[in-house]
Amino acid sequence: MVDFWRFSTIVAISSCLSQLPLKAWSLPQTSSLDSTIKIQFPKYLIAQERGKARQEFTISDLETEFQPSIPIDRIEVIEVIADSQEYNRVQQVITAKGNVVLRFAESVMTSDRLEINLKDRIAVAKGNVTLKRGDQVLRGNKFEYYLVADRGVIFNAGGEIYQPSLAEDIDGERELTPEKTILDRALSDRLKVEQPISDVTATRGFSTSIGSSRDINLIGGDDATGGTVNRLRFEAERIDFEGSEWEAVNLSLTNDPFSPPELEIRADRANFIRLNSLENKLTTSKSRLVLDDKLSVPLLLSTFAFDNRPSNPGLFNLAFDGEERGGFLIERSWTIVDNSRFNWKVTPQYFVQRALSPTTFEFSESDEGGVFNPGVFGLKNRLNINIAPRTRLNNNFSLTSFDINNLEDNFRGKVALQQTVGKLDNPYRFALEYNYRDRLFNGSLGFQTVRNSIGGVVTSPNMEIANTGITFNYQASIQNINADTDRQDLLEVERQSDRINLSRYQGALFMEKNFAISRGTPLPSTKEEGLRYSPTPVVPYLELLTGIRGVASFYSNGEQQPSLEGTIGFQGQLGHFSRSWLDYTGFKFSYSQNLRGDESPFLFDRLVDRQTLDLGINQQLYGPIRLGVSTSLDLNSNNEISTDYTIEYSRRTHNITLRYNPVLELGSFSLRISDFNWQGNPQPFRDEITPVIQGVER
Template identity: 45%
Template sequence: MPYPVLPPDPPPVIRSVPGDLNADTIAISNHEVPEYASAEAIETFETFAVSSKLLTPLLANHPLVHQSETWADSLGEPLEIGLPTTEPSTPTQFAPQTADTRSQEDALGQTGVPTAEFAPTPSEPFSSAVPAAAFPELNSELYFATSALDSGGGTMQVAAEEDGTDAAPLPGSELLVPPLIPDASPPDEPSETLLETTPLDRPGDTPDSPLDNVPGTAPDAVPPPPAPVDPIAAQDVIELDADRQTYNEQQQVFQADGNVELRFRGAVLNSDRLFVNIPNRIAVAEGNAILTRGEQVLQGDRIEYNLVQNQGLIQNARGELFLPSIADDTAADAPSAGATEPLPPFQVIQGLPGLSFGLNTPNQLSGSARTQGQLSRLRYEADDIEFMGAVWQASNVRITNDPFSPPELELRSNRVTVTPLGPGRTEIRARNPRLVFDQGFSLPLLQERLVIDNRERNPGLFSIGFDERDRGGLFIERGFDFTIGNVGLLTLTPQILVQRGFDEGFGNLDSYGLIARLTANPTPTTAVRANAIFTTLDLGDFEDTFRGSLRVQQQVVANHTLSLEYSYRDRLFNGSLGFQNVQSSLGLVVTSPNVPLGNTGINLNYQAGVQLINANANNARLNDPDIIDLLNFNEDGSRDNNRIDLARYQVSAALNRFFPLWSGTPLPRTPDQGLRYTPEPVVPFLGLNIGARGVLSAYSNGETQSVFTGSIGISGQFGQFSRPFLDYTGFSLAYSYNAVGGETPFDFDRVNDIQVLSLGLTQQIYGPFRLGIRSTLYLESQTDRENDADTTFTLEYSRRTYSISVSYSPQRQSGAIGFRINDFNWVGDPGPFSTGLGAASELDGRRIPGD
């Protein structure tokens, strides 16, 4: 039951902040060392850029190289590194050592010297000769950047950039490179570095790393050249913030501890501890691990993440899915906008229309079940999740739309796969799915595939309806979807006419029906809708049992819509005259959007169209000579029907304005107050609505009909719908008067009702149960009428996350059962399913799960 007034849309609470590189950036070329090589950490107080052109003269004049004999006792045998023997066009000259080069050396310290990155054999730790073939030519530079923090932490950035201007080494030259050691200061004054390196001559002291168990990350005795990796663009930067960072040179693994945050290609990875394998670019996060890509949030005890391939595995996972943007957020080039902002405290921002299933109103033309609306944000828990780009697979899954815990409504499945199908379209496949209500009642689902978007779809479950006029009473149905490329959807809905089957037998084709519905969007501004309805499969009386329609809509200038429409046996409800059939109609209609008239609060909408119509003639004018001339007679003077063929030209315009008289204060968005029985807090109000509409119709026989309608009404609602008894009353009362000029030759658009009174009342009975009645009373009519009133009764079971409603109309002899899943939007961390209401806090800008 929609509320007449909802609170205004809240302002945006999440803004985008680009992730820029740290200003302190040091470039160390690896053009002449293996791709899996890296350098020890650098304690930076200023910024230096060291290109490969400077590495050879720096090494030639480096004090440690000239003092190799002094360090011989501590360093052991020198390491012989064979360089490529490619003959350069111009021999490289060693630059003399100057004051500038010495200052750079002093600033860089011993850690600025590149080292051979490989694991030596235990028998000869530092006396192996590496052939020149172990040094592949590279076209990228590896950046390491650190900046000192007040707390002693640091920021590391790793990136790659193309550079093909490096000077080649001298043919056959060899370098004697000592192992990396701390700054050459006295032992009683040790040098502190941001990244602590495990010396290569102490392999036994190397700590264990979780990356040892990740395939492809354990080092061999002499690591082979790594598998080719796609070059990383210059803007692809690994940014790492942590309280403490260390580097294991043997395993080529960075370790970060305490308030860790890693950013790469739009992804943000937070954890208590993080390991990053530089050659394979694999990260392993442990302890309160959270991976965020745009609006997608994945949390777990442990996350293994391939930074380049955007693949990973999460253990004991939970998180959030924002379905409208999942395809963009998980793209390889997804921006990191807003990723570095602190997570705000948990708060439900707004309840949204959600997803509705079933027969929406008792006078639906098709009488078929349908799914309308969409879900945008879901949260989930799973034993583990494996994600490969935009596709997610999870085991032992719980999914809910409820932002609070424990959830009112859950989808549970042994195996779930989430696949984006395009912008705003997401497919969810679940093995043996079931709905669980309030942690108790479980309802198995008959469909394992659900596509969530804003298209009308079948609800998956079978639906129950009632249509005495066309289907003989009670019927059940179930739809099946068939995707047509990426633009179309075909839905076939078989129907079992239960009441007719008991009367005539289920072996009769007359006891079954079928509905076929096609929806397609060939372009972003074009929509195609087609329906074929068989109220019986006995085609002997096809003309009276088949209904169909085709509509092609195209967005044109100024948000207007141009529609090409064709219908066969369209059924319309015309007030006190009841249902009227239009045998066929073909035409064009232009419809405007709602146009606000300045700041007056008045809204204008209008439309114009032309149609070729075959329909029953005005029943009150069957003896009129002008109508008799239009009827089709047989040779014997009789006629089979009262249908006539004419063209109709029509224009209409409407103005309306709502005047708020009083408005109350909604309750907070908490599960025990404002969101106890509804997805949005009830806002008590009282308001006045005034409207006017004018319609002018001209027919090809020269006749015209003009109708001016004025209406005034009052509506309101009282109570908060949060207490268990009589805490909600909604009502509406409206009066309209029709001034009619001229006469129409048709019966379906004849205005028979002059004065009409409409009223509605919805009352909470107890807890989530509400009873509603909506009635239209025809106070004055021009001729005899078929109905004095049109009334619909509704019983609703309303909860925060879902609602179930049953409605019936005696005059229309039809009823419906509807099921709605509500949608929510929130910020912050709702917490796990099993504890409390969920919470989130901030600690130094880090996301902390509300456990």
């Protein structure tokens, strides 16, 4: 999973380093039939010493030993202001010293010293160099840039990347509004950029889960898959760039706003090549994952072909599904097509535990079991088609065995045409669906399989009643269903299965409101206090939970199943999760009472758990390690519905959770990579010591 984060984030650095300070001066692609290259290139330079008159210079467009001769189609202006400036007329070199500010193409660069050779068109900035364009920041001790050739070197490079605005910030087609006056922003810019880091806040970040699990409200759990890491920091000893290609020496990359980073990717060398507008290639040497600036874990892959969209991690994934796939398995996802209209992904699986323990699985009579038996291979397929901006067609299926003699019972599939209406972030959802062998979990009845169903479903967004704090949503569906029943009066005497076929008309309404009882104060957002083991400061609290669920189901044979369920409980957390021992306890317990009329003719949607008790606790033991258990019980039958056990390693920048459910025989491995926003200038990754040998800095 680390590799996934590495792929998606290194792409942002690739875009930033190859274009951020250079895009406005780069050569655009032109047709081979166009003999005249038209470029956006600075022709005039306006220089001003603070408190004195402005001077205007013309930048040469003649061929030199460093630069080719290229016709200039547009006139752009570079503006420079400094405490003092000198102009050598013989060498045609402008030297600016002291709080130097350079403005060009909506970029602002500050440095201690700047030299611009008008004849050879070379710019060299030295000393505390910072370039800011939009939300992107690039720093270094020394910048060398050959203006027209679009190549150069950055020494002791570092900076910050903000992915949501990256494309806009590096857009070279944007034009500046002409200004005749240089704004002297040196002091304010430097104070803003160099201020100590503050206002550190966490957003969702990237998360993913491998394996299978069921949501039973674990305290502190977050199984959402997806998201991204929007803001990153990087450092490199040296970056050589030319056009859209670059090479970095001793590259480091982190999502941690604090130094030294607790999670870091390092590589001795990294080479980036843009193959085309969508595909890129990254080659690294001696790449590794470094934790807490101490533990180093080598990364096996060194060459990657990728684009700017997320891809799948690693060589393979480990997962666990004891109920349907025999236990431990390995899988690998392959993306066949991935563009704005189509996304097609296949995931071959190999059921390791089933292969090594053939006696636990019933193979076909024609097979003898073993590591190459068709029954130990599986497949998942996912195809998404974006028909319109808010219309999508999904086609998913899975095979839990390649045994052709029993293929019908090993295949599961779903086709859904989905349409969203209303607000983009909270829409109504309409779906036409066909399901074959849909696998559902129904409380103490366990897993149930719906042989097939077809119909339509509408789901409302989450809404609030006035300003009462009461939230609600509803769902309605019409489906024709073929599924199992235990009702003998509904079955034929002579039959091949215990399935019946009925239409179901269903409506559901869910309402809830939480009442705050107490709320504590979070610790400051610093690395030693509120953000020591958590991406956000923990807020101690206690609240009362209440909820009502009403469901009415009507069947085409005249039967119905109305139900009304009420829930009441408490949840909260104690401690701040900042000290080393027992500084966090999360808990939740709730009681639900269900009032039901007649029962469903099917098994998969029959309400059998009338009184349930849900209990959960998550406890810090030492440092970032937390243990949790969450269980659900049927009080009428005293049956255990489901129980999850978790062990969690929680840090500011990442979180790893292992979960196992012995009742359902399901397990999962989850990873979260945090995403942060902050203000100010983060410190260097680590304290650098510059040696002095015989009076010379090396």
